[in-house]
Amino acid sequence: MKPPAVRTLLSIIVVILFVVFMTSVETTLAGEDDNRSVANIQRTFAKMAASTPENSVTVRWQFYGQSITAQPWTKLVEKDLVERFPSVNFVFQNPAIGGFQSPSLMRTAEHDLYPWYPDVLVFHVYGPVNQYEEIIRNVRSRTTAEIVLWTSHLSADELLDTNPNADPRTIAIRDIAKRYDCMLIDVREKWIAYLEENKLDPSALLNDSVHLNNDGVKLLAEFIAEELIYASSLQTSLLSGEVTEIPLDSQSLLKDGDETTLNFTGNRVVAISDGTETGNLDVILDGIDMSGQTELWAASRPSKAPQMWMPAIKQVSCENAPVIEDWTLTCLPDSTPNASRVHFRVTGSITGDDGEGFSDERFVSNSGRVLIEPSDWHLAWCLSYKKIALPEGFQITWKTYPLFTAKYESQPTGSETVLIQNCSNGKHRLTLRGSVVGSGITSFRVYTPSSRSEQIK
Incomplete structure (x- = not known):
C-alpha cells in the first residue's frame, strides 16, 4: 500500500494530466492551430450542441450564391451536420442562382435572403467585390445571421503554382471576413495544397472551366464541413x-x-x-396596424424565364403596403419577340387588374402594390441565351406575404x-x-x- 504522500502526489499528477489533456482538446476544438474565425458561428453552434431529443432546437441554415453553391456539395454538408447534431431540427435552404454574380444577387437577395432571416448563412459569389461586400453589410445590418464566407477554388485556366496570398479576390474576401467578423474558410489555400500534394492539375476536379466534378464536390464538402465545429471556449462577435x-x-x-x-x-x-x-392573441406593434406598414411585407422571387433557371425579373417591390395575394404579369402581343421592350399587364388575385406598363420604363401599378425597375428585367437576356423568342402570352408570377402575425393562434x-x-x-x-x-x-x-x-x- 502506497504512503499517503505518494497517493497525494499521484492524484495531483493525474489532475494535472487531465487538465493538460482537456486544454489540448479545447485548443483543437477552438481552432487555435487552425481557424480562429470559427468563433463567429459559436452562438448557433452552442445552441446546436445543447440540443437534446427532449429539448430540440431549430436552426435555419442557408446557402446562397451562384452555380457552385447550387452544386450537391451543400447536400453533403447538410448530411454531415445532421449526423453530428441528430437532435437539431435543421431547416436548410439553398436558393442559389447559377450565373448571377454579385450585382444580380444584390437584387434577388431582397426575396431570397433577408426575409428568410437565417441563423447561419454560408455565402459565396463571383463578380465585383464591392457589391459582394454590400450584401454582407446588408446581412449584418438587417439580420443577426452568423456568416460563413469561403474563398474560391482554382478554375481550369489557373496555374497550379498560384499563390493564394497574391490573389486580389482572395485578399479582398479575407479582408471582408475580418472587418465583418465572419467565419472564413480558406478553400483556395486548401485546394492548392491538395492539388500539389496529389500532383493534380486544377482540371482534375472540374467538369468544365469552373464547375466541380464528383471528386471536386466531395472535396469542397469536406473542406467546408470539417471547419464547422463547436468550440466552447470561443464566443461570437457582437457584430453578429x-x-x-x-x-x-x-x-x-x-x-x-x-x-x-x-x-x-x-x-x-x-x-x-x-x-x-x-x-388566440391579437398582436400590435407600436400601437399601429401592422398591415399598413410597407416594410413589414415581402415578395417571393419572380418565376423563371422560359426554359431557364434564372428569374425573368430580378426584383419586384412596392410603394404601398400589399396584401396576401398571388400576382401575375402577362406579356401582351405587341411585345418585341426578343423582349427588348415588353408590354405587360399585372393582375393580383385580390387586387384584380392593376395596370399596364413597359419593361424599359419604371412601373408602379395603380394600387402601388407593384413596383418594377427597368434594370431588373432579365427576360431579354435569358431569351438571347437560349436563342428563343418570347412565348405568346408568357406569364411571370410571384406572391406577397406578411413578415408579421396580426392574430396569433x-x-x-x-x-x-x-x-x-x-x-x-x-x-x-x-x-x-x-x-x-x-x-x-x-x-x-x-x-x-x-x-x-x-x-x-
Missing part, C-alpha cells in the same frame, strides 16, 4: 448582433389586464410554443412563430391582447442586429 430569450415570467414583460407588452430593441420577435393551450410544441420582422432596428413596443398563458407561448426570442454594422468602413 444579439439573440435574446425572454421567458414568460420575465420582468421585462409588462402585464395589464388582458394585455401583455414586450418592450424590445431589435427588428424581429419570435414566439415559442409548448403546444399545451388553445387561446396556438401552435404545436416547439413551434416558432414570427410575430414581427423587418421593423426598424430600434426600440419598439409589442402588445399582445388576450391571455398569453392561455395561448401556449412559453417564451419570446428577440433578434437585434448590430448597430455597429453601419459604421464599418
Whole structure:
C-alpha cells in the first residue's frame, strides 16, 4: 500500500494530466492551430450542441450564391451536420442562382435572403467585390445571421503554382471576413495544397472551366464541413448582433389586464410554443396596424424565364403596403419577340387588374402594390441565351406575404412563430391582447442586429 504522500502526489499528477489533456482538446476544438474565425458561428453552434431529443432546437441554415453553391456539395454538408447534431431540427435552404454574380444577387437577395432571416448563412459569389461586400453589410445590418464566407477554388485556366496570398479576390474576401467578423474558410489555400500534394492539375476536379466534378464536390464538402465545429471556449462577435430569450415570467414583460407588452430593441420577435393551450392573441406593434406598414411585407422571387433557371425579373417591390395575394404579369402581343421592350399587364388575385406598363420604363401599378425597375428585367437576356423568342402570352408570377402575425393562434410544441420582422432596428413596443398563458407561448426570442454594422468602413 502506497504512503499517503505518494497517493497525494499521484492524484495531483493525474489532475494535472487531465487538465493538460482537456486544454489540448479545447485548443483543437477552438481552432487555435487552425481557424480562429470559427468563433463567429459559436452562438448557433452552442445552441446546436445543447440540443437534446427532449429539448430540440431549430436552426435555419442557408446557402446562397451562384452555380457552385447550387452544386450537391451543400447536400453533403447538410448530411454531415445532421449526423453530428441528430437532435437539431435543421431547416436548410439553398436558393442559389447559377450565373448571377454579385450585382444580380444584390437584387434577388431582397426575396431570397433577408426575409428568410437565417441563423447561419454560408455565402459565396463571383463578380465585383464591392457589391459582394454590400450584401454582407446588408446581412449584418438587417439580420443577426452568423456568416460563413469561403474563398474560391482554382478554375481550369489557373496555374497550379498560384499563390493564394497574391490573389486580389482572395485578399479582398479575407479582408471582408475580418472587418465583418465572419467565419472564413480558406478553400483556395486548401485546394492548392491538395492539388500539389496529389500532383493534380486544377482540371482534375472540374467538369468544365469552373464547375466541380464528383471528386471536386466531395472535396469542397469536406473542406467546408470539417471547419464547422463547436468550440466552447470561443464566443461570437457582437457584430453578429444579439439573440435574446425572454421567458414568460420575465420582468421585462409588462402585464395589464388582458394585455401583455414586450418592450424590445431589435427588428424581429419570435414566439415559442409548448403546444399545451388553445387561446388566440391579437398582436400590435407600436400601437399601429401592422398591415399598413410597407416594410413589414415581402415578395417571393419572380418565376423563371422560359426554359431557364434564372428569374425573368430580378426584383419586384412596392410603394404601398400589399396584401396576401398571388400576382401575375402577362406579356401582351405587341411585345418585341426578343423582349427588348415588353408590354405587360399585372393582375393580383385580390387586387384584380392593376395596370399596364413597359419593361424599359419604371412601373408602379395603380394600387402601388407593384413596383418594377427597368434594370431588373432579365427576360431579354435569358431569351438571347437560349436563342428563343418570347412565348405568346408568357406569364411571370410571384406572391406577397406578411413578415408579421396580426392574430396569433396556438401552435404545436416547439413551434416558432414570427410575430414581427423587418421593423426598424430600434426600440419598439409589442402588445399582445388576450391571455398569453392561455395561448401556449412559453417564451419570446428577440433578434437585434448590430448597430455597429453601419459604421464599418
